[in-house]
Amino acid sequence: xxxxxxxxxxxxxxxxxxxxxxxxxxxxxxxxxxxxxxxxxxxxxxxxxxxxxxxxxxxxxxxxxxxxxxxxxxxxxxxxxxxxxxxxxxxxxxxxxxxxxxxxxxxxxxxxxxxxxxxxxxxxxxxxxxxxxxxxxxxxxxxxxxxxxxxxxxxxxxxxxxxxxxxxxxxxxxxxxxxxxxxxxxxxxxxxxxxxxxxxxxxxxxxxxxxxxxxxxxxxxxxxxxxxxxxxxxxxxxxxxxxxxxxxxxxxxxxxxxxxxxxxxxxxxxxxxxxxxxxxxxxxxxxxxxxxxxxxxxxxxxxxxxxxxxxxxxxxxxxxxxxxxxxxxxxxxxxxxxxxxxxxxxxxxxxxxxxxxxxxxxxxxxxxxxxxx
Amino acid sequence: xxxxxxxxxxxxxxxxxxxxxxxxxxxxxxxxxxxxxxxxxxxxxxxxxxxxxxxxxxxxxxxxxxxxxxxxxxxxxxxxxxxxxxxxxxxxxxxxxxxxxxxxxxxxxxxxxxxxxxxxxxxxxxxxxxxxxxxxxxxxxxxxxxxxxxxxxxxxxxxxxxxxxxxxxxxxx
Numbered sequence: 001x002x003x004x005x006x007x008x009x010x011x012x013x014x015x016x017x018x019x020x021x022x023x024x025x026x027x028x029x030x031x032x033x034x035x036x037x038x039x040x041x042x043x044x045x046x047x048x049x050x051x052x053x054x055x056x057x058x059x060x061x062x063x064x065x066x067x068x069x070x071x072x073x074x075x076x077x078x079x080x081x082x083x084x085x086x087x088x089x090x091x092x093x094x095x096x097x098x099x100x101x102x103x104x105x106x107x108x109x110x111x112x113x114x115x116x117x118x119x120x121x122x123x124x125x126x127x128x129x130x131x132x133x134x135x136x137x138x139x140x141x142x143x144x145x146x147x148x149x150x151x152x153x154x155x156x157x158x159x160x161x162x163x164x165x166x167x168x169x170x171x172x173x174x175x176x177x178x179x180x181x182x183x184x185x186x187x188x189x190x191x192x193x194x195x196x197x198x199x200x201x202x203x204x205x206x207x208x209x210x211x212x213x214x215x216x217x218x219x220x221x222x223x224x225x226x227x228x229x230x231x232x233x234x235x236x237x238x239x240x241x242x243x244x245x246x247x248x249x250x251x252x253x254x255x256x257x258x259x260x261x262x263x264x265x266x267x268x269x270x271x272x273x274x275x276x277x278x279x280x281x282x283x284x285x286x287x288x289x290x291x292x293x294x295x296x297x298x299x300x301x302x303x304x305x306x307x308x309x310x311x312x313x314x315x316x317x318x319x320x321x322x323x324x325x326x327x328x329x330x331x332x333x334x335x336x337x338x339x340x341x342x343x344x345x346x347x348x349x350x351x352x353x354x355x356x357x358x359x360x361x362x363x364x365x366x367x368x369x370x371x372x373x
Numbered sequence: 374x375x376x377x378x379x380x381x382x383x384x385x386x387x388x389x390x391x392x393x394x395x396x397x398x399x400x401x402x403x404x405x406x407x408x409x410x411x412x413x414x415x416x417x418x419x420x421x422x423x424x425x426x427x428x429x430x431x432x433x434x435x436x437x438x439x440x441x442x443x444x445x446x447x448x449x450x451x452x453x454x455x456x457x458x459x460x461x462x463x464x465x466x467x468x469x470x471x472x473x474x475x476x477x478x479x480x481x482x483x484x485x486x487x488x489x490x491x492x493x494x495x496x497x498x499x500x501x502x503x504x505x506x507x508x509x510x511x512x513x514x515x516x517x518x519x520x521x522x523x524x525x526x527x528x529x530x531x532x533x534x535x536x537x538x539x540x541x542x543x544x545x546x
Contacts, residue, residue: 075480075482076477077457077477077482100482102457102478102481103480151479152479152480168483168484169484171472203502205457277457277459277501278501
């Protein structure tokens with residue numbers, strides 16, 4: 001049963017409520033089920049941050065259900081250039097988000113359900129949560145063969161990944177979130193999560209690709225709504241609470257004071273790209289010159305998303321060393337970002353206003369470099 | 374898996390002491406001190422710095438206003454294989470109990486909290502290439518610290534919350 005979340009509920013349920021002892025200890029089970037009305041990945045990630053920072057989860061665990069419009073979400077310590085096709089994402093208007101938990105890269109769309117289990121650090125137990133999900137699935141479809149693996153994945157029929165897990169452990173609280181593939185666009189998922197970028201050397205945590213399948217493909221009755229309700233029902237039964245799904249608006253500052261700032265922070269370039277662990281790119285590309293191709297080698301070191309070292313090796317007869325050096329110097333300190341590169345090219349043009357041939361070569365180089373960003 | 378409270382960590386730390394073989398090149402982490410307790414330990418002729426533990430499974434030793442923070446053996450066992458260490462840059466100003474980094478293991482990002490206020494003076498660069506070092510605890514002699522994460526300078530008093538899992542060496546200001 002969906003219940004709009006009122007202010008009254010907020011104060012009762014979210015704001016550091018202590019479980020009343022009423023003469024006996026630890027026999028009153030409590031908990032809360034929330035579902036977001038938003039499909040914005042940043043707003044929904046901000047809800048996780050907010051609950052993690054502000055809610056006293058002692059004796060009061062929370063389940064949060066959410067879905068996002070098409071987005072790619074990378075783990076805290078991952079490298080987006082290594083994990084996904086950023087060029088394709090820009091073309092298709094797919095958002096990129098970096099979450100605060102660990103783990104690998106996932107594709108979200110309205111056919112992919114996100115579940116977040118909030119508990120105290122002491123009660124943090126991912127396998128327990130996954131077993132709850134499996135019980136929920138088997139309650140609506142007893143024939144379904146779903147198992148949790150040691151790596152906290154859920155496998156359908158022993159081979160298809162339908163859920164991936166990640167978590168964040170804080171000072172006193174922790175959360176475990178996982179996806180559940182219901183009716184996601186699998187073709188799109190595969191192309192988005194395949195990086196075209198070559199020559200990357202990085203210590204960032206790398207994803208392990210898996211063959212995936214949608215639950216809806218296995219059983220057409222397993223829609224997102226059916227799955228979310230089943231999981232909520234199982235959670236309510238397990239924690240002996242009312243099976244009420246409370247709808248929440250992640251932009252409501254009266255319910256979640258300060259949440260919009262959290263959402264804003266998650267959208268900053270500094271967080272999404274700037275938090276990428278230091279990495280280097282060592283690659284080359286060809287430019288057409290007359291009847292033949294010239295090979296241009298490029299080595300870039302990127303730290304905090306900015307170019308720290310840049311080496312461009314172009315044949316001297318095509319681009320004189322001093323001109324090449326000017327381009328390299330321009331890159332140092334700038335963001336590893338196609339928009340910045342375009343700006344840089346315009347600035348460089350102004351330094352040699354009349355040299356059309358040079359401009360054309362710089363343009364070619366910059367287009368190629370943008371291609372690896 | 375759940376990270377347990379300080380009581381069980383102490384018992385784990387104490388049992389380590391009994392098990393340690395002084396002659397071996399790689400020793401288990403030394404005993405930990407419970408939050409609030411301070412003891413000076415001597416081994417042979419070497420004087421070991423007082424090591425304090427927080428209830429968050431971190432330890433810190435301070436010397437001349439320099440705080441060196443490390444992670445307890447119990448904590449690194451609970452974490453599992455560390456695959457990434459996110460540490461602050463040298464020069465970053467930290468506030469006590471503020472989150473300033475994370476360790477990642479088995480898809481879980483565990484936050485690191487500063488046990489004291491100050492400025493990061495040194496970080497253990499080896500952990501960038503080899504985060505698994507956090508799980509190891511090797512000593513060549515009694516005066517060497519276990520794997521450190523970084524150093525924090527501050528000098529705004531000694532930390533009242535003992536223990537820290539990051540190596541933060543602080544220089545007095």
